[in-house]
Amino acid sequence: MAADIHVHFHPDERGFVDRASEWIERAAENHQVKLTDFLDPRQAVILESLANRSGNVVYRLDGGYEEAERRRAVIAPDYRDPDDIPASISVLSITSDDSKITDLQHGDYMGSILSLGIKRDKIGDIHVHDTGCHILVSDDIVSYFHLQLQQVHRVHVLTEILPADRLKTAEVKxxxxxxxxxxxxxxxxxxxxxxxxxxxxxxxxxxxxxxxxxxxxxxxxxxxxxxxxxxxxxxxxxxxxxxxxxxxxxxxxxxxxxxx
Structure with a gap:
């Protein structure tokens, strides 16, 4: 891609622009399929902009459900159907026998997940319910969370891996x-x-x-x-x-x- 592509984006975004450009170039020229980690909405806009400029790739965005904020991207050569390539997203269900779980908030779950040493990019949307939480997670790391996550903000928890179609969404408050x-x-x-x-x-x-x-x-x-x-x-x-x-x-x- 043209070297001056950076002028269209904020300096803080250049690192991601370079990575996304490389994914698209490999799909177009080397016929490689790329499944990204979870992107925030701004990163998704950048990726779409770059992919549309190329014209030799196809892509889709998938966060595990229709209204997802954070989504993974599938990038492929233009002769592939991106809908045939799985986004590899599971649901990590978190529950507890402790009644204090009703007091936990989004930040409590996020903090406990990140304390395990995993990057935010591996985690999609987080849906907090009165009885626990459903977190969209990339398949390559969900088993690690299942084994390692035992406590959220001093509340002992149980985890279960579910397919994405069993996600229970929560209304934004x-x-x-x-x-x-x-x-x-x-x-x-x-x-x-x-x-x-x-x-x-x-x-x-x-x-x-x-x-x-x-x-x-x-x-x-x-x-x-x-x-x-x-x-x-x-x-x-x-x-x-x-x-x-x-x-x-x-x-x-x-x-x-x-x-x-």
Whole structure:
């Protein structure tokens, strides 16, 4: 691929752009099939962009269920049918006889999984239920989790490997906030959501610690729109659920959903 492909992406994304370009080149020129680890939505957009530029490869994205956020990619030469190539995804079911399992949250499961020394890329979406959790995991590592994961945040747990079609999804839970803001600028809304001063928000944004739709955003004045997902390192993430119009004083009413 052209060497100037990097100009279309943020500098922080260049490493992934190079890897994805290599996968596509090997599929197109060496007839190799590539099954990636789980990609976040931004990485999926980059991969699709590069694959569509090539024209000699086919691909599909699969996260184990239709609405998956994190998905694996199958990349193949254009004479192959990517639907015939399995995504190799299983469900790790986590349960417990301890009633405290109802108190566990997404971060508790994530922390326990990562403490086993496995990269985040091997893990897809995490669905937390009142009685436990279902985690999408790549087949090559799911047996390791099954053997090694015995505790989540001091709660002793039991694990079981299930096929992806037995996944029990969980509804995304938001803490809803109704804001009245002067504008839809990134820094202003992030400031109001996390109750930090505008001054304290500027530094992390300009340092590349903020992402909008999984893409690094260093411009504090970027205008947000309905549906945007914003994350600030160390603070979590939120979604712009609805822009509800103007107040009589000319401010914008915005409904925000902070991810639980």
């Amino acid at each position: 938001f803490e809803e906030l109704n804001l009245s803001v002067a504008s839809l600028r990134l820094d202003g809304i992030v400031s109001d959501v996390y109750r930090l001063s505008r001054t304290k928000i500027l530094a992390p944004i300009q340092a590349g610690r903020c992402r909008v739709n999984w893409k690094v955003e260093e411009n504090p004045s970027k205008q947000l729109k309905e549906g945007d997902v914003v994350s600030l390192q160390g603070f979590g993430r939120f979604k712009v659920l609805e822009i509800e119009g103007m107040t009589k004083k000319g401010r914008v009413r915005v409904k925000i959903g902070k991810y639980a």
